[in-house]
Amino acid sequence: xxxxxxxxxxxxxxxxxxxxxxxxxxxxxxxxxxxxxxxxxxxxxxxxxxxxxxxxxxxxxxxxxxxxxxxxxxxxxxxxxxxxxxxxxxxxxxxxxxxxxxxxxxx
Amino acid sequence: xxxxxxxxxxxxxxxxxxxxxxxxxxxxxxxxxxxxxxxxxxxxxxxxxxxxxxxxxxxxxxxxxxxxxxxxxxxxxxxxxxxxxxxxxxxxxxxxxxxxxxxxxxxxxxxxxxxxxxxxx
Numbered sequence: 001x002x003x004x005x006x007x008x009x010x011x012x013x014x015x016x017x018x019x020x021x022x023x024x025x026x027x028x029x030x031x032x033x034x035x036x037x038x039x040x041x042x043x044x045x046x047x048x049x050x051x052x053x054x055x056x057x058x059x060x061x062x063x064x065x066x067x068x069x070x071x072x073x074x075x076x077x078x079x080x081x082x083x084x085x086x087x088x089x090x091x092x093x094x095x096x097x098x099x100x101x102x103x104x105x106x107x
Numbered sequence: 108x109x110x111x112x113x114x115x116x117x118x119x120x121x122x123x124x125x126x127x128x129x130x131x132x133x134x135x136x137x138x139x140x141x142x143x144x145x146x147x148x149x150x151x152x153x154x155x156x157x158x159x160x161x162x163x164x165x166x167x168x169x170x171x172x173x174x175x176x177x178x179x180x181x182x183x184x185x186x187x188x189x190x191x192x193x194x195x196x197x198x199x200x201x202x203x204x205x206x207x208x209x210x211x212x213x214x215x216x217x218x219x220x221x222x223x224x225x226x227x228x
Contacts, residue, residue: 094165
């Protein structure tokens with residue numbers, strides 16, 4: 001299975017900060033990577049697919065980049081609603097696999 | 108987008124079978140797979156498997172020997188059955204849709220809120 005390693009595991013930030021989360025794959029996944037936001041008791045939300053394509057309705061402060069084995073999710077100006085857990089997911093080779101998650105918490 | 112809702116017992120005894128139903132509604136245009144994904148407490152998400160409207164399935168090899176899925180389009184439902192459960196199967200279980208985007212399946216555009224299933228001894 002393809003392993004995805006996210007860093008950091010936890011990130012403390014303030015409203016207005018620029019935040020970057022990294023996802024590294026154990027082998028090349030080209031650009032078949034998605035990013036999700038999840039909050040307790042709520043349905044996870046797709047933010048980015050194909051590494052850099054913004055899902056419909058997702059604010060433009062979210063951005064994705066990367067290809068091959070290294071990817072980043074950037075939140076340009078953190079908003080109160082953005083404090084959550086973020087996970088990456090590869091869909092290059094089944095079984096689809098996820099990173100362990102990055103918790104973005106209030107500083 | 109579609110709306111999805113998981114339902115089923117929140118407590119299952121060890122060695123028995125976990126059964127969950129996902130009921131969907133909304134925009135059903137396009138090609139898509141229905142998926143089950145789970146998240147054990149303190150761990151990352153794990154893809155369990157998927158089913159197409161025709162009934163064809165793909166499963167995670169780590170669970171394949173214990174998993175079955177079915178779909179009933181007349182009821183707008185699909186189901187998960189996981190046999191011989193142990194404490195390691197305790198998790199929040201999500202159903203999700205994987206919509207064809209013109210070049211790939213594999214990302215999940217709609218999810219249910221999840222249902223916690225605890226396996227008791």
